[in-house]
Structures are given as structure tokens and as C-alpha cells.
Amino acid sequence: MLGENGAGKTTLMNVLAGVYLPDEGTVSLDGVEHQFNKPADAIAAGVGMVHQEFRLIPTFSVAENVVLGSAPTLVAKRAIEDEVAALAERFGLATEPGRQIWQLSMGERQRVEILKALWRDAKVLILDEPTAVLTPNEAAELGRITSAMADDGRSIIFISHKLDEVKEFCDEATVLRGGKTVAGSLSVADLDAGAMAELMVGQATDVSQRRSRTSEIGNQVCSVTDMMVHDLHQRAVVNGVSLTVAEGEIVGIAGVAGNGQRPLADAIAGLVKLTSGTVTLAGTDLSTSQPSARNAAGLAYVPEDRIGVGLAPKMNVTENAMMRAYRKLSSGSLIDRDKARANGERLVSEFNVKVGQMDSPIAALSGGNLQRLLVGRELDNEPKVLIAAQPTRGLDVQGVAAIQRILLAQAADGLGILLISEDLEELFALSDRLLVMHEGKVVAEVDPDTATRSEVGRAMAGA
Amino acid sequence: MSRAELVGLLISVISFGTLLYLAALGELIAEKSGVLNLGVEGTMAMGGVTGFLIGVQSGSAWFALLIAALVGAVFASIHGIVSVVMGADQVVSGLALTILGLGLSAFLGKDYVSSAPGAKFNAINLGPLSDLGVVGETLFSMNGVSWLAIALGIATWFMLSRTRMGLSLRAVGESAATADAAGTPVVLTRMIAVAIGGAMAGMSGGYLTLVLAPGWNEGTTAGRGWIAVALVIFGAWKPGRVLFGALLFGGLIALEPRLQTLGLDVSPILMSMVPYLLTIAVLIVLSIRSRNRPSVAPAAIGLAFRREER
Numbered sequence: 072m073l074g075e076n077g078a079g080k081t082t083l084m085n086v087l088a089g090v091y092l093p094d095e096g097t098v099s100l101d102g103v104e105h106q107f108n109k110p111a112d113a114i115a116a117g118v119g120m121v122h123q124e125f126r127l128i129p130t131f132s133v134a135e136n137v138v139l140g141s142a143p144t145l146v147a148k149r150a151i152e153d154e155v156a157a158l159a160e161r162f163g164l165a166t167e168p169g170r171q172i173w174q175l176s177m178g179e180r181q182r183v184e185i186l187k188a189l190w191r192d193a194k195v196l197i198l199d200e201p202t203a204v205l206t207p208n209e210a211a212e213l214g215r216i217t218s219a220m221a222d223d224g225r226s227i228i229f230i231s232h233k234l235d236e237v238k239e240f241c242d243e244a245t246v247l248r249g250g251k252t253v254a255g256s257l258s259v260a261d262l263d264a265g266a267m268a269e270l271m272v273g274q275a276t277d278v279s280q281r282r283s284r285t286s287e288i289g290n291q292v293c294s295v296t297d298m299m300v301h302d303l304h305q306r307a308v309v310n311g312v313s314l315t316v317a318e319g320e321i322v323g324i325a326g327v328a329g330n331g332q333r334p335l336a337d338a339i340a341g342l343v344k345l346t347s348g349t350v351t352l353a354g355t356d357l358s359t360s361q362p363s364a365r366n367a368a369g370l371a372y373v374p375e376d377r378i379g380v381g382l383a384p385k386m387n388v389t390e391n392a393m394m395r396a397y398r399k400l401s402s403g404s405l406i407d408r409d410k411a412r413a414n415g416e417r418l419v420s421e422f423n424v425k426v427g428q429m430d431s432p433i434a435a436l437s438g439g440n441l442q443r444l445l446v447g448r449e450l451d452n453e454p455k456v457l458i459a460a461q462p463t464r465g466l467d468v469q470g471v472a473a474i475q476r477i478l479l480a481q482a483a484d485g486l487g488i489l490l491i492s493e494d495l496e497e498l499f500a501l502s503d504r505l506l507v508m509h510e511g512k513v514v515a516e517v518d519p520d521t522a523t524r525s526e527v528g529r530a531m532a533g534a
Numbered sequence: 535m536s537r538a539e540l541v542g543l544l545i546s547v548i549s550f551g552t553l554l555y556l557a558a559l560g561e562l563i564a565e566k567s568g569v570l571n572l573g574v575e576g577t578m579a580m581g582g583v584t585g586f587l588i589g590v591q592s593g594s595a596w597f598a599l600l601i602a603a604l605v606g607a608v609f610a611s612i613h614g615i616v617s618v619v620m621g622a623d624q625v626v627s628g629l630a631l632t633i634l635g636l637g638l639s640a641f642l643g644k645d646y647v648s649s650a651p652g653a654k655f656n657a658i659n660l661g662p663l664s665d666l667g668v669v670g671e672t673l674f675s676m677n678g679v680s681w682l683a684i685a686l687g688i689a690t691w692f693m694l695s696r697t698r699m700g701l702s703l704r705a706v707g708e709s710a711a712t713a714d715a716a717g718t719p720v721v722l723t724r725m726i727a728v729a730i731g732g733a734m735a736g737m738s739g740g741y742l743t744l745v746l747a748p749g750w751n752e753g754t755t756a757g758r759g760w761i762a763v764a765l766v767i768f769g770a771w772k773p774g775r776v777l778f779g780a781l782l783f784g785g786l787i788a789l790e791p792r793l794q795t796l797g798l799d800v801s802p803i804l805m806s807m808v809p810y811l812l813t814i815a816v817l818i819v820l821s822i823r824s825r826n827r828p829s830v831a832p833a834a835i836g837l838a839f840r841r842e843e844r
Binding site for chain 1: 695696697698700701702704705708709711712713715716717718827828833
């Protein structure tokens with residue numbers, strides 16, 4: 072199952088696994104029509120799914136996690152461990168049934184999820200982007216396991232956006248784009264990577280939407296040099312990234328989710344620590360500065376999680392609007408309520424945020440209004456550089472257009488923008504330069520005026 | 535200390551240990567399922583008053599203890615309905631239960647404050663074993679409730695670590711969503727755990743008013759329910775370690791009135807603080823230990839479960 076982010080792969084598979092109910096259409100297994108109202112129904116019919124976020128209990132042993140929900144009345148530790156070990160051996164899965172989950176690598180945890188499905192005798196096993204969390208060696212190991220299961224007469228649905236993996240692991244491929252099947256049951260052996268990439272991202276059709284430059288690009292204002300960031304598991308999630316943003320320039324970053332875009336943005340904004348490398352803004356080294364110091368130096372950040380990181384859902388409009396500027400809106404340690412309210416009202420009217428009451432929680436606002444409030448707040452301090460992470464994700468058409476207009480207007484006024492998006496159309500339309508990230512590295516830099524989508528798509532897929 | 539005094543002290547240690555262990559074991563079961571129940575003190579008071587009343591009325595100690603346990607289960611189920619079924623804050627609901635229990639028990643028992651106890655337990659005769667010196671004499675004096683508490687401790691350990699029910703209960707307390715996806719009924723499991731926990735707290739209260747200090751007075755639980763809550767942490771959610779803690783804390787309580795005769799110049803008020811200081815010390819050790827491994831506390835404790843709406 073091949074397709075870009077948002078193509079509908081996971082949603083479709085969740086229907087098959089009983090997580091979602093289809094509005095129309097049917098699910099059949101071996102020619103028998105099924106209706107799955109809940110995951111347990113699908114499991115009972117022989118469909119198992121390994122989700123991207125593992126559903127394992129960290130303090131339970133491998134065996135306990137495998138048998139949970141379908142254990143014998145008396146759970147003899149040794150007996151279930153032996154049974155799980157025997158099952159694992161049958162399919163060539165290396166595992167230690169007595170160890171607790173928290174002690175295991177991501178690859179080992181994934182094998183536990185696969186074992187859970189096999190324990191329930193799944194005839195159809197769905198793996199949702201299984202290699203995203205694996206090292207190359209573990210991915211190769213997974214390939215051997217899926218072959219063993221296929222040889223045992225089981226079907227495997229392998230969700231991926233990586234062409235080389237599909238070539239390596241799969242017999243047939245179905246390509247989804249925009250929630251539709253664009254090609255079904257293709258024989259992988261007859262396809263080359265280029266053809267698959269083209270099916271995945273589609274043809275470039277909307278070059279006319281490309282914005283025309285209205286202002287000159289100025290001097291370089293922000294630079295990131297050799298940035299390394301490690302996650303909790305000591306994996307290099309940002310692996311030696313260097314980039315620059317100039318005044319009035321929009322630098323786009325394309326990439327499949329989870330290839331380092333988020334830690335890159337967080338590290339520039341100061342929310343996660345750099346292992347090595349530097350972040351410089353207007354000549355000042357901010358590599359070890361606190362987020363507030365970076366903001367004061369002219370860095371604004373619209374994070375990917377607009378609720379939670381960007382805005383506090385249970386606080387009201389006025390309070391959310393003042394989060395960057397509370398020092399200016401206070402006299403001594405007391406907040407000047409009139410000033411704070413005026414500040415909120417000004418942002419609301421300037422950025423056309425439709426709110427009910429200034430003092431009601433923002434959780435009730437629509438996504439578009441939330442985003443305009445957040446973007447407005449971040450732009451209020453006349454920043455030099457804005458990091459906009461997925462700024463239009465989940466918004467409706469007008470919402471998207473409003474945010475894009477704001478970004479373009481600000482760039483025309485000299486703001487440097489680092490635009491991180493999974494929407495290729497948006498990146499092609501807005502960016503002056505387009506970088507592609509894959510596995511924590513910038514693997515390509517293209518000129519959106521001349522580059523093709525399949526070229527970018529291939530770089531995104533690591534081909 | 536004379537031999538008689540030593541036996542007296544040991545019996546007192548076991549008595550207070552029994553009191554604390556019953557309540558703490560119940561709290562352990564509830565917390566293992568992810569429900570923090572701060573209503574133990576109030577549930578003990580309810581068990582205490584009903585146990586005593588039924589004892590006076592019926593003359594049967596075991597029957598009175600059974601009713602105390604039932605009342606505890608029903609009373610704790612209020613907390614279960616409010617926090618598990620309705621998803622309200624467990625801390626607030628539990629505290630409310632304690633306040634309600636203390637008040638309601640005082641009201642129910644106001645006419646019985648000076649009543650003579652109606653029933654008592656006899657020590658279980660161990661035959662030749664009772665000749666084994668101080669230990670034998672102590673064990674010889676243990677009544678059935680202490681033996682029951684030990685049996686319940688072993689049963690709890692076995693249930694939690696060796697049965698499907700225990701596996702489900704622990705899973706619900708670690709990650710309700712994971713357990714739910716595996717087909718475990720989260721709400722039902724937690725309700726049962728809370729009710730069993732309440733039954734044990736009620737039994738503990740009944741033991742207090744029927745055996746340990748026969749009679750009824752408002753506030754007779756005197757914070758023992760809170761020690762039971764602390765004990766669960768002290769024992770790192772393990773039935774065996776909680777038993778050790780119950781005997782240790784019970785020993786501290788038993789020592790309080792004997793300090794003077796033992797010639798120890800320690801204020802009983804300071805002594806009564808020791809269990810809490812020890813619990814804080816254990817908390818610190820546990821948090822240091824869990825820097826690079828998961829905490830021993832059930833991960834979902836205090837978290838209400840609602841299935842994600844699709």
C-alpha cells in the first residue's frame with residue numbers, strides 16, 4: 072500500500088482493522104462479507120494490525136503483552152513464555168519472552184506487536200509504516216519475518232511511502248492518492264521506482280498558482296550549521312543539517328512526516344537541545360539560548376501542534392494572545408488587565424480571528440481562527456525569522472488561503488520564513504527554495520520554478 | 535523487658551500490623567487497577583461502626599466482620615461510580631469519601647459510644663506449636679483475622695501475578711487504552727478492584743472495633759487509613775513488601791505507649807510521624823531508581839479512562 076502522507080492509507084487500513092466504520096462499501100475476507108464494529112471483531116475474523124504507535128505495556132514482559140486479552144485463566148509465567156517462544160521460533164522472530172518491553176529496542180517491540188497478531192492467529196496482517204522506527208538491519212530482519220509469514224499462507228499488507236522497500240518486500244502494490252486508488256494490484260516486479268513515484272505524487276498541474284516575486288530577497292538573516300539532535304533513544308533525528316534563510320525569503324522544507332522536520336524546528340526555536348551545531352540569528356549565536364531569548368532576538372515559531380505547544384486550550388483569547396508579551400503588559404508583577412485585553416482585541420481584529428468572548432477558552436475556536444490567532448501573536452513582535460511548521464494542516468480552503476496570504480505578505484515585508492510542510496502543492500506555490508529532508512538529513516535542494524514533483528517525491532522517499 | 539512484656543509487644547505488633555495490612559492490601563488492589571482511593575480512612579470508619587453495631591446486635595464476630603466488609607465494598611463503590619464510571623477526579627472523590635465516611639460513621643454510632651462489645655474472636659489453637667517459646671506463644675495468641683489477612687495477602691499476590699484476572703487488572707492500571715484494545719473491560723475491572731479494596735478497608739475497620747480496641751468512638755480510626763495509603767507506596771505496590779511495611783509501621787504504633795517503660799526518651803508524637811517520613815524516603819528512592827527505568831507505580835494511576843471517540 073503505497074502513497075504520500077494524507078493519501079488515506081492508514082484510514083483505509085483502520086477500516087479493515089475495525090477501528091473505523093465505512094460509510095459505504097464492504098470488507099470481505101475469503102469471499103465472505105464482514106462488518107467490523109470494533110477492533111475485536113476484526114481480530115476474531117483474522118485481521119491483525121500493527122499500528123505506528125505500539126500498544127504495549129512497558130512494565131509487562133514480552134509474553135504478558137502477547138497473551139494479554141486472550142490469556143488462560145491461570146497464567147503460569149514459564150508456560151506462557153515457552154509458548155510465546157515457540158510461536159516466535161516458528162516465524163523466525165528473535166525475541167526474549169521474559170524481558171520487559173521498556174528494555175527492548177523499537178525493532179524488538181515491533182516484533183512483539185507482530186507476535187500479538189500471530190498469537191490471535193491473524194490471517195491478514197497489516198503493518199503501518201513498519202520500517203519508520205527501524206534501523207536498516209532491523210528492517211532487513213523484518214523482511215525475513217514477513218516472508219516467513221507469507222510462506223505460511225498469511226497475507227501481509229505493508230503500508231509504506233518508501234519505494235525501495237516496496238520493491239524489496241512486496242509482490243503487489245496498490246497506490247493511493249488523495250483518498251482514491253490510482254493504481255491497484257500492480258506487479259511490483261514490472262514497475263520502476265520512477266513510475267511508482269509519479270503515481271504517488273501525481274503530475275504537476277498547477278504551475279500557474281506559483282506566486283510571483285514582489286520583493287527582492289535580502290541578506291542572510293538566519294543560519295543553521297551542522298545541526299545534530301538526538302532523541303530519547305539516542306537516535307540522531309536531525310543528522311547534520313545546515314541551512315540559511317534570508318530576509319524576505321521563504322525556504323520550504325519537504326519531507327515525509329517523521330524525517331526530522333519536527334526536531335529541526337523545535338531545536339531552532341530552543342525547545343529541544345542541540346547535540347552539536349549552531350543556530351545563528353542576525354549574527355548572534357543562539358545555539359544554547361532559552362526560547363524566550365531567541366524570541367527576543369527576533370525568532371518566531373508557529374509549532375506543528377497549534378494546540379498544546381502553540382496555544383493553551385483551556386485559557387482564554389486574551390491570555391493566549393499575551394503569552395509572548397506578558398512582560399510588556401504588566402506593571403511590576405501584576406498583569407495590567409486593560410492593556411492585556413486591548414492587546415488581545417488588537418490581534419483579533421488585525422488577524423481577523425472570529426471569537427465569541429475574549430474571556431472564553433480558545434478550545435471552542437475553529438482551526439483556522441486558532442491558527443490566525445497563533446500566527447498573529449508570533450508576528451506581533453516584528454520578528455526577523457518565522458518558523459512555520461505545518462501552518463495550514465487541517466484547515467479548510469479559506470483557512471489555508473488566509474494563512475498563505477499572511478505568510479506571503481510578511482515575506483514581502485522582509486520576514487524570512489522557514490516553511491515546513493507535508494503539502495507539496497503549498498511548498499511549490501510559496502517557496503523560493505525547497506529543501507527535502509529524509510532520515511534527518513537534507514537530501515536535496517531544488518528550485519521550485521524548475522523542479523518537478525516526482526523529482527521531489529523521489530527525494531522524499533529516499534530514492 | 536520480661537518475657538510476658540515481650541509477648542505482649544509482639545502481639546500488639548501483629549494486631550496493628552493486621553489492621554494496616556488489610557486496609558493497605560485493599561488499597562494496593564485498587565491502585566494496581568489505576569484507581570487511587572483516598573477514601574480508605576472513611577471506609578475504615580464505616581466498616582468500624584457497622585462491624586461494632588452488628589457485633590453488639592448479633593453476637594457473632596465473624597458475621598459482623600463480613601458485614602463490615604460488605605459495607606466497605608458498597609461505600610468504596612461510591613468512589614468507583616464517581617471516578618471510574620463518571621470519570622471525575624480521583625483525588626477529590628477519594629477525599630470526599632473520607633470526609634463522608636468519618637461524618638456518617640460518627641452519626642450512625644452516636645448511640646453506641648458506651649456500649650460493651652457484643653462479640654469477640656478467639657485465638658486459634660495451634661496445639662503443640664504454641665510450645666515453641668516466645669514465637670509460639672505469640673502465634674498461639676493470633677486470632678483468625680490475622681491468619682485471614684496473611685491468606686488474603688498470598689491470594690492477592692497469586693491473583694495479581696499468576697492469573698488472567700491479575701494480568702488484566704495490572705494492564706488496566708498500566709495503560710487502560712492498551713488493555714481496552716486487547717478486549718479487557720476497563721470500567722468493570724476497575725470497579726471490581728475498588729469494591730474489593732473497599733471490602734478490605736471495611737474489614738480492617740471492623741477488626742479495629744471488634745478486636746484491637748473493642749468499642750466505638752468517633753474518630754477511632756485515628757489516621758490509620760492514611761498510613762495504609764502510605765504503606766502501599768512504602769511497599770512499592772508489592773503485597774510481600776507491604777506486609778513487611780505493615781509489621782514495621784504496626785511495630786512503631788505498638789511501641790508508642792511502651793516507650794516510657796522501655797526507658798526510651800522519645801516523644802510518641804515524633805514516633806507517630808516516622809511512617810510518613812519513611813514513606814517520603816521510599817518515594818525519593820523510587821524516583822531516583824526510575825530515572826532510567828519505568829516507575830514501579832502503576833502508570834495509569836489517577837487517570838480516568840474514556841474510549842477515544844471516533
